[in-house]
Each structure stands twice: as C-alpha cells, then as structure tokens.
Amino acid sequence: MKLFTIGPVEMYQRTLDIRGRQIPYFRTDDFSRLNLETDKMLKNLIGTSESSNVIYLTASGTAAMEAAVMNCLSPDEDNVLVIEGGTFGKRFGQICDVHDIKHSSIVLEQGEALTISHLEKYDNKNFTAMLVNLHETSTGQLYDVKMLSEYCKSKGMYFIVDAISTFLCDRYEMDKYGIDATIISTQKGLCLAPGMSMVVLNERIIEERVKRKLAKSVYFDFNDYMLNMERGQTPFTPAVGIMYELNDMLKSITETGLDNFLDNIEKICFDFRKRIEELPVSIPSYRLSNAITPVIFEKPVANEIYRKMSENEGVFVNPSGGLPGERMFRVAHVGNNTISDNEMLVNLIKKYLNQEEI
Ligand SMILES: *Cc1c(COP(=O)(O)O)cnc(C)c1O
Numbered sequence: 001m002k003l004f005t006i007g008p009v010e011m012y013q014r015t016l017d018i019r020g021r022q023i024p025y026f027r028t029d030d031f032s033r034l035n036l037e038t039d040k041m042l043k044n045l046i047g048t049s050e051s052s053n054v055i056y057l058t059a060s061g062t063a064a065m066e067a068a069v070m071n072c073l074s075p076d077e078d079n080v081l082v083i084e085g086g087t088f089g090k091r092f093g094q095i096c097d098v099h100d101i102k103h104s105s106i107v108l109e110q111g112e113a114l115t116i117s118h119l120e121k122y123d124n125k126n127f128t129a130m131l132v133n134l135h136e137t138s139t140g141q142l143y144d145v146k147m148l149s150e151y152c153k154s155k156g157m158y159f160i161v162d163a164i165s166t167f168l169c170d171r172y173e174m175d176k177y178g179i180d181a182t183i184i185s186t187q188k189g190l191c192l193a194p195g196m197s198m199v200v201l202n203e204r205i206i207e208e209r210v211k212r213k214l215a216k217s218v219y220f221d222f223n224d225y226m227l228n229m230e231r232g233q234t235p236f237t238p239a240v241g242i243m244y245e246l247n248d249m250l251k252s253i254t255e256t257g258l259d260n261f262l263d264n265i266e267k268i269c270f271d272f273r274k275r276i277e278e279l280p281v282s283i284p285s286y287r288l289s290n291a292i293t294p295v296i297f298e299k300p301v302a303n304e305i306y307r308k309m310s311e312n313e314g315v316f317v318n319p320s321g322g323l324p325g326e327r328m329f330r331v332a333h334v335g336n337n338t339i340s341d342n343e344m345l346v347n348l349i350k351k352y353l354n355q356e357e358i
Helices: 013-019 029-046 061-072 087-098 116-120 145-155 203-208 222-229 240-256 258-278 302-313 339-357
Strands: 002-004 053-058 079-084 102-107 129-133 158-162 181-185 196-201 292-297 315-319 328-332
Touching: 002 328, 002 339, 013 240, 029 053, 029 196, 029 240, 053 061, 053 222, 061 087, 061 158, 061 181, 061 196, 079 087, 087 102, 087 129, 116 145, 129 145, 145 158, 196 240, 240 258, 258 292, 258 339, 292 302, 302 315, 302 328, 302 339, 315 339
Parallel strands: 002 315, 079 102, 079 129, 129 158, 158 181
Antiparallel strands: 053 196, 181 196, 292 328, 315 328
C-alpha cells in the first residue's frame, strides 16, 4: 500500500517502530517528563512563546475545532466571522450553530480566491473573532495569513486558526501573526497516527476567555488540561502511544531543522506539479498549500482513476466529494514520500488516463 493522502499520511519508519511497542503505564514521572519536553518542542516549532498553553485532546481534529469554540467563545458576547471556502469552513459554521454562537460566513465559490475585498464587505459588523481553516484541505487553498492577521488586529478580533493541514506543511508562525488559538491534529503534517488533536492558546485568550470556564463540558474543559499539563499530564487517559510518536517526531524535526523539513516538502510538491504539466490536467489558480495538489481533469474521470489506482495498485490519493469529485482528486506531499514516488504516481495517472481515452 502506498499513500498520497493527507490524514493518515504515509508514515515514517521511526513512527511505525514506536507503534509496535507495548504501551506503558502513564501516570509516571517518565511520561510527565516526556510530555513536558514535547510541549516545549511543539511551542517552539509552532512559533509561540512559553507562556502559551497546549491542550492535548484524545480526539480527532473536529473535536478540537469544537472544543476551541466552546472554550473561547460565548453566545452572549460573540459575533464571529467564518471563512467558508469548503467543507472544513462549513464545519466551523455548523459548530457555531450548535453552540448558539452568532456568526456570518464568507462563502467562496468553487475556484474563488479569498481576497481583502471579501473582508471589506464586513467592515462595520463588529465581529469579535474570526474562525478560519488556514489551509482549506477540501480545495487546497491556502489563505493569506498576513492579510487575515492584519484584518483581525485592526478590528480587535480574536484570530482562531485551524492549521491542521498547514502546520508542518507550510511555514506557520503563531505569535508573529497574532494568532490567539491554533488547532492541529496528529494525522496530517505531523505524519502520525490519527487520535490526538491539540489546541495551542496564547496568553491573551487564556486570560480573557478560557479562564472564565465558558465550556459546559467535563471532557473539553481546557482549564483542567492546563492545570494537569503543569506537571506533564492530561486529566484523562491520552492516546499514550501517539504521545510517544509525537515526542519522537518533534525531536526528529527539531534535529533536521524546521526549514530543512519544510524545504523538502516544497521540493517534492514542486516536483509533482512540474511532472503533471505534460498531462491533460490543471491545478487551481488560487494560492495552494504545499501539503496537497488538487489535480483537475478535463473530463469527469477523477473518481474512476482514483478507484483503479487504489484497487489495482494499492496506491491512494484523496478523492474529492460531490460534483468536483468527478473532475478532481488531491495528491498529498507530506509524509514519507520521495521524488521517485512522484515519478511512480505520475506514471500511474498517465496509464489510467490513457485507458479512459480509449
Ligand atoms: C483533517 C482536517 C480536520 C479534522 O478532521 P477530523 O476528521 O475530525 O480529524 C479539520 N480541519 C482541517 C482543515 C482538516 O484538514
């Protein structure tokens, strides 16, 4: 099996080795030390100060999105601007609906880039926060973090970012862009098993929001997590094995150097985009993340090629849902993939495209 998918991604051997070991008992000083070390490395790689807090949830990314809303926003005070450029943006809207958070969504059409003029239309609405999936994974669009950051700053809005498929795929600097909360998940850029998601909170949002215990929830009360992490623990049993994978991966990236790690993804991404230039396919014109390349076919053959590659070859790309799914699939560039894997994949796409032509 070979994965060109984002979440899970093709995992590194070092992570697979850790997954094969016995899961130890975890209320120990050793495990606490490991987690405190992890916490330090993560804050460093995500570009936030030691005064920020990381909430380690045993849950998929959507739970972290919901928990962030529950702990940082309130029905009484907030009016939120949601960037809805695809299925993940839509999910933020749903979460606001369920939790009675007043919100407006900027809905992007298929293929439409988010620009400052979208934001300017909402200039006088007194928004208190923005919710955005910085890389909208369903379309591949990577929004302009500087533009969004400046907008939030100028309006005094909290800037809450789902960076699940951009952290460790593209450059991401939390404090530099005044991001108050960042949501990440283990199965994307971190290249680990699914199961843990983290919410990184800066001091401002902790002091002004989280500490007021806005969330009516036992499992998702961030205050409990912050208190426990002071000693390197979580309030409830975490996915202990993934915490070991996480520590190892952050160590590995720190040793490699973040720039080198990201440069390598960019190299593989650009190589793939170069290789498909000779095929009868195109890529979207908006700004793309290096995490994935959406491949758009001239004819509605994407699902069929996806199906044949997975069934006949054990090679997986990300199919897309709905109508665009007939013409588009997405190829991930994160994880244990190389230039020669690109070569193999492009040859397969070519082969099955030729079959479709006949
Ligand atoms: C994968 C992903 C999520 C989380 O999805 P889960 O299935 O709940 O893990 C959230 N946001 C974005 C942008 C994603 O790519």
